[in-house]
Amino acid sequence: MGIAMGAGAVASALVVGLLVLVLVFTWLMARRLQAAQRRATEEAGQAREWAEAQAAGQRAELDRREQRLTEELDRVRARETELAGRAEELDRLRADARELTDRRRRELERAAGLTEGQARAEVVRAAETEARREAAVTVREIERQARDQGEQRAREIIAGAVQRLAAEQTTETVVTTFRLTSDDVKGRIIGREGRNIRAFEAVTGVNLIIDDTPELVQLSCFDPVRREMARLTLEALLADGRIHPARIEELHERSRFDVDQLCVRAGEDAVLAARVGELHPELSRTLGTLRYRTSYGQNVLGHLVESAHLAGMMAAELGVDEMLVRRAALLHDIGKAMTHEVPGSHAAIGAEYARRHGEAAEVVHAIEAHHGEVEPRTVEAVLTQAADACSGGRPGARRESVESYVRRLERLEQIAGAHDGVAKVFAMQAGREVRVMVQPEVVDDLGAQVIAREVARQVAEELTYPGQIRITVVRESRATEFAR
Template sequence: MDLNIIILLFTLTSLVAGLVIGILLRKKLVEGNQKNIALQGRQIIENSINEAEQIKKEAILQAKEEAFFIKQEADKELKANRLEIKEDQRRLDRKFDEVQKEFQILEERQTYLKYREEELIDQEAEIVGHRQKLDGLIEEQRYKLEQIAGIGQEEAKVQLMQLIESEVRMDCAKRLVRIENEMKIEADRKGKNILALAIARYAGDYVADKTVSVVSLPNEEMKGRIIGREGRNIRAIEAATGVDIIIDDTPEAVILSGFNPIRREVARLALEQLISDGRIHPARIEEVVQKVSEELEVGIRESGEQATFDVGAHGMHVELINLIGRLKYRTSYGQNILQHSLEVAFLCGVMAAELGLDVKKAKRAGLLHDIGKAVDHEVEGSHAIIGRDLARKYGEAEDVVYAIGAHHEDQPPKSVLDVLVQSADALSGARPGARKEMLQSYVKRLEDLEKIASGFTGVEKSYAIQAGRDLRIIVDSQKIRDEETVLLSRDIAKAIEEQLTYPGQIRVTVIRETRAVEYAK
């Protein structure tokens, strides 16, 4: 229908166009030959009509062809759909047959199960009857046994449980003792092997270096030049370095006295440079001390970097590296602390490798374990606790931090790493030749500590432990009250400060307890 309308519209449009063209031509030719114009117009109109008819016929023919093609396609699709529907119907019929068969099988099974259930109910009733008979026989036998044995059921149970419990306890105790002894023997053997291997693999120097505190002079005249006019030179040196210079009868030598090892080293280097230069006056002294201090800081940083490189402790904070370098000028009982720290780090690494632990972390903890000694002259507290706080401040791992704080048992060890650092520290300090302190002087210092504490009223016993770093005092509770223990600890600490010379600090702990004893007669 739409195609016919389109053809009709196209025809009308062609006719209108032809008429318009004819009218225009006719109007144009009116001025000339009107007859020719009329003929030409009619000819044009007739041609337009013929052309429109031809176009209409072609359009109708094309539309019919397309309609026929569409009809054929629709017939094919309808036929295919009918075939598909028939196939689906056949599949559904097969499924329905299968479902019917399964339903029949289920009905048969349900009938069989119902029959089996009835049989089981009958068997269960029979079993219940037999059980009741058996319970009656058991109760009868139990009554006869109780009459023969002379004890009741509950009492027999208690005795049997006690007997079994006693036997199990004895067996468990024997097993525990045997296992514990085996573990102790095995642990002792393995521990000795690991320690022996660690010591054998570390080839350290037997006698560690010591910081020099005596400066040699070329002649006796140099003492006067060091003192200067009215003592101005020696005062300038002491003011610039913070170290006391002792000039006595020792030939061709002066003694540097200072508690800070860095300042003492600055004073030594500056004094040697002034002596070699020969120009000694206050302005020159300040200049040389400043220069030596800067050079020493560079050397400290290089020593720290070299130590971390040797151990493999990378990524360490620059302040910790500087503190490690400062340990080069710190000694403990004649043992250089930097060398001691490197030795502890290597021993920790060897033992950690044998135990299958993190070797790098063990070396890092060993290198940093005495880092608190770099500043223990400037900060109050145990060097282990100071080192722990410094390591935590500069971003070290928490297990490394705890191992540093626990290596002198200022806090209880919690991991194998803590025990490794303790063991390596003890190995490094206790091996022959590592430290110059004699046994007699060590024992005498402990005796002096205990003697000072025992001299106070109310003290019953005193014990110097942890190499003299901790003094434990037990007082008589009848003579000393709780409030007086604080004053007593303070007085003993003050007496130790006045009477003894010692490195680091000593913790004084006063212990008071009350015991109530009564005798039952």
């Protein structure tokens, strides 16, 4: 019984304790809720105050902007009013100017006796005349500048092409020297009572010169083909050892065949050296025959290959078809390979020959126009002419050119050395510059200038030369002492 009452008391105490805890928890939550409400109310008030302050600032800023816009609008309206007044004033001035112009025009018409249309026509004619005069002056100046620039550019292109080409400076001769193994062979070549040498000269058409020069004989003939056949014949005779008239004829026929093969090979080598691509076999063979022909001492085949190189380099500088220009320059003298049985000049013959073998019209025209017999109408023809002139006119290319070149150098030195006070004269840079050394005690600075001017004038009057020649007079004074 007592135990039951103790358990009930404990239960009641527990219930009371739980109720107390619930009440305390409820009171704490209420306090916390009240505190949160107060904080929310305060934050809402602060946010409202901040928003009201922001709105007030924005309203103040908008008021200021509106005031500025109003002031700007007032200024714009005042400016528009001012401009309207000025426009009205400008209209009045224009009206006054038109009235003044009309009055002046009427006065001019009364004074000149011309109507407005007649006066306008007169003014137009005067303007046209002045414009034509100015245009003519401008055109003349442009033509002069174009001519000067064209000449300068042409000189640069030709000079560059010539400088880039390394060609031989020697010329052909009419005598071939043949070296023997011993002087005893000379007697066998002459033969009994000279029959071998007579047969050799009769068969080959070449003079065989045997003199006292040890181990040497000379073959002399103006025809280089015959001279080459004779050389090969003599070489074969000495190698064979049997020298008699019948053997000479036999070996000469074989040499003729060998020369033909050499011509074919020379033509093919020339085509490869000139870099012109494929060429008709007949053209190549005919081209090879020029290996044994000369023009003023210059080998014609070498001249053609040299001209092809020069023309190709000039065409490359100008942006023209290089291959076409090279072909034209290589074939321009092919007519010289024809015999006298073909009538006409070598330019016309070569052009017709190239046309028959399928060469282009530009190449044919360049061949027929390279000596001016036909007016050149294409760039290829002009470049072929220029390359031909450069190859044939360079110092050392032809015998006559060498002689005239040497004479010009000698005359340059003679002209400069004839003046008083000149100590030494040097013709330099292939005759393009003359260096004159004067005696300083005889010629002063002013006298040196006079000598340079007189030498230049005399050279221009007496000599013919390409380009220009620089005359440089050097006057040098030296004072030397020795300290002891």
